Amino acid sequence: MTENLENEEKQESSKFDFALWKARAWNRWYWFKYRLRLKTQKYSSRFFAAILVLCYLSTFIFLPTFEIQTHPFFENSFKGITELLLSLGCALIGSSAIAFSFMMFAMQVNIERLPHGLFHRFSSDIKLLAYLTTAILLAFSITALSLIPDHSWTNFAVANSAVGTLAIFVLFLCGYKRALYLVNPSKQIQMILSNTQKVFRIWKKRSERARPIFSLAEDNSAIDIPLRAYFDMNSLWTSEAVTACNHAIAFADKYAERGDYEISSKALECIALINIEYVEAKGATFFPSNPFFHTDNSQDRFIRHTLELLRKHIASGLFKKDERHIEQGLQTLKSLSQIYLTIRYPSEIALKTHANLARGYLDSSINNVLPHEMDDVVMNGLRELGDLSIYYSLQARPNDLVQFADRFCHICMKRLKKPNPLPVIQIASEQFSRLSLSALYNCKEDTSFLFSQISYHTLTLSTCILTTIPDNPFATNHSNYLSAIYSPMNPQGFMDSFLKFSVDIANPESQIVANNEYVFINILQWLEATTADHIKIFNLAANAKLPFCIDLILWTTSIIRGLIHITKSPNFPDDLLENFNNEIENFSRVFMHTEESNEVYSHLARNHLTEHLFYCCLYAQQINNQKLSQKIAATLYAWTQKAGKYETSWEIAGEGILGICTLALITDNQAYYEKVKEQVILLNEKFPDNITNSAKQYLSEAASSVGRLDYSRSKIKTALNSVEREKRSRFLREVIGLLN
Known part of the structure; x- marks a missing residue:
């Protein structure tokens, strides 16, 4: 039996080895085909041209051999051979001329609508003219072979004419291929870009050669003064790039109007790539703007020209109501802003002048779209701004991010004035969430002002939605509008992302902490800035008894648990722990500022606020943060104490006292027991008799329960079940006695 099993295992392993070898062989074959295709596309024309040139030259090299080895057929038919060469040469001259005319005519027809500079460049392409001119010259050379003096040259003439004829047909094919290449708009754009890159490389070489002329004896400036002086002296060094951008935007306008958005996208991408080359070539010669006085040094004509071209391009799309046209322009503005973020300024704290300028054009373009009822375009514009804000958080100062929060809120406020604003508001709230998270992750300076502004704009947006949009428990309109910020059910929302963030930070090998030690200070400053405005939002929802309260309660308590989890990180600074615990306590007291009324507290109790608060205490207890648990x-x-004195259909007093007692039982500390008893005595003095009796009954049921706690939905009773039965019954009966 064992031998059979071993044989079967060997057979299976051999089959597996063969299948694995076969799979690897196929992968290598596909890789070889792919590489061969790339090389063929790149070098096929050169390869065949080299072979033809070698064959043609070989007829001259082997001329003495041809003279010695003369075939008798050529001796008897010399006149016919010369007539054949003459006829063949004349036919090839005619066909070459006709092919030349047709190809040039087709070229001119296809590129007649191009700008003058491109028309001249493409219609006089050197390679195409070289192919056709060489074909005509070869045809003349074949005709000239009819003049050979005697039959000893016939071998050479036949070989030369055969190779020449073949070469002419190959040149026709190469010319045809080149003509197709030139009339292909994507290839035309590629040629524009390649030519501009070549020009920038030339200017960089020239500037390096001229550097000693402009160098100073002592140059400690962060500005590359020799390079700046050279470019100022040669102010037309960007003329080719300006022309290229003009041509690219002409392509974008033309093909967007036709509906060929693939070509228009490539044309706009060409503009972005030209700007990358420009920023790299100009190097450390940029000046930032000064907030206190104006300076012309910060002005850049090429960048302004590029941005103006895109503004007009987007305005053209708005006039035609072409959404794809506008979206491509917005995406290019975002790309340009990202490119300008890489500009090297003299100081690390300098304003990102040129990136801010491009972002301003993007803001203005989105704002211009708003009155035209193109919600899809506005949403894509908001996404572009959100993507850009992440790049800003990596390369700019925190205060530069404030403009993004202003813009998101401004767009929301304008859109709320029109019907059906839900899609736009959802995307805007998603960008608020992304902005806050990217600032927490990436910022390495003081973020207090940034988070205060984000919190203020979130408060403004939430207040407008909660006060103007009607809601009911079945519609959940408020939850839908603010899903990305407050919804606990949104997997891409702030709450879910923050909890994942907290888990990652608590990891001893967290890359976030390794890359940014300031992250804990960012969290503390976010918490300080958020608490006050969050109290106002919760008060507004609670006092109006909105269904949105359950989202706010779950969001708040989940964030508290995430913050508690962060405190157990081994990388957490000890000097921040006390402030962190205090801010978490302040955040947990968000629920304490509502209007004191029976209806409000009934609404909050219906959403299990007491249980969620208890679970936060228990979570802090579980990670051994005793101080925070007690806070x-x-x-x-x-x-x-505040809500329990009101008579509601939900047992706030009994559930709250049971939660306090359960924490004492889990802590199992005598001092804590005594503290809880003192608290119960104080509550007994403040509660009316009917509330006290109701609480006693609730505690009695919990103390006498045997098996029902196992299946309870209450987090408090579930935690109480983990305590030894006799211990919990004894302590709860003592507490009941204190309520008499």
């Missing part, structure tokens, strides 16, 4: 437990006690 949040104080919030739970304050909530029980």
Whole structure:
């Protein structure tokens, strides 16, 4: 039996080895075909041209051999051979001339609508003219072979004419291929880009050669003064790039009007690539703008010209109501802003002048789209701004990000004035979430002002939505509008992303902390800036008894648990722990500022606020942050004291006291037991008799429950079940006795 099993295993392993070898062989074959195709496309014309040239030259090299080895047929038919060569040469001259005329006519017809500079360049392409001129010259050379003096030259004439005839047909094919290449708009754009890149390389070489002329004896400036002086002296060094951008935008306008958006996209991409070459060539010669006085040094004519071209391009799309046309322009403006973020300024704290200028054009373009009821374009514009904000968080200062929050809020406010604003508001709230997260991840300077502005604009947006958009438990309009910020069900929302962020930070090998040690300060500053405005949002929702309260409660308590999880990170700075715990406590007291009324507290109790607060205390207890657990437990006690005295259909007092007692039982600390008993005595003094009796009954049921706690939906009762039965019954009966 064992031998059979071993044989079967060997057979299976051999089959597996053969299948693996076969799969690897196929992969290598595909790789070889792919590489061969690339080389063929790149070098096929050169390869065949080289072979033909070698064959043609070989007829001259082997001329003495041809003279010695003369075939008798050529001796008897010398006149016929010369007549054949004459006829063949004349026919080839005619066909070459006809082919030349047809190809040039086709070229001119296809490129007649191009700008004058491109028309002249493509219609006089050197390679195409070389192919056709060489074909005509070869035809003349074949005709000239009819003049050979005697039959000893016939071998050479036949070989030379055969190779020449073949070469002419190959040149026709190469000319045809080149003509197709020239009339292909994507290839025309590629040629524009290649020529501009070549010109920039030439100017870079020239500037390096001229550097000693402009160098100073002592140059400690962060500005490359020799390079700047050279470019100022040769102010027309960007003329070719300006012309190329004009041609590219002409392509974009022309093909966008035709509906060929692939070509228009390539034309706009060409503009972005030209700007990359420009920024690289200009190097460290840029000046930032000064907020206190004007300077012309920060002005860049090429960048302004490029941005103006794109503004007009987008305006043309707006006039035609072409959404794809506009979206491509917005995407290019975003790309240009990203490119300008890489500009090297004299100081690291300098304003990103040129990137801000491009971003301003993007803002203005999106704002111009708003009145035209193109929500898809506006949403894509918001996404472009959101993507750009991530690049800003990596390369700019935190205060530069404030403009993004302003723009998101401004667009939302304008869109709320028109019907059906939901799609735009959802995307804008998503960008608010991305902006906050990218700032937490990437910023390495003081972020307090940035987060205060984000919080303020979030408050403004939330207030407008909660006060103007009607809602009910079945519609959940508010949750839909603010899904990306507050919804616990959105996997791309802020809450879910923040919880993943907190888990990553708590990891001892976290790359986030390794790349940015300032991340814990960012979180603390975000928490400080957010708490006050979040209180206002929660008060507005709670006092109006909106269904949105459940989202806010889940969001707040989930964020608290994420913050608690961050405190257990081994990389967490000890000097921040006390401030961090205090801010978490303040954040947990968001629920304490609502209007004191039976209806409000009933609404909050219906959404299980007491249980969620208890779970935060328990979570802090589980990660051994005793101080923070006690601070949040104080919030739970304050909530029980404030809301428990109101008679509601939900047992706030009994559930709150049970939560405090459960924490004491889990802590199993005598001092904590005594503290809880004192709190219960104080609550007994403040609660009316009916509330006290109701709480006693609730605690009695919990103390006498045997198996029901296992299946309870209450987080408090589930946690209580983990305590030894006798211990919990004894302590709860003591607490019940204190309520008499």
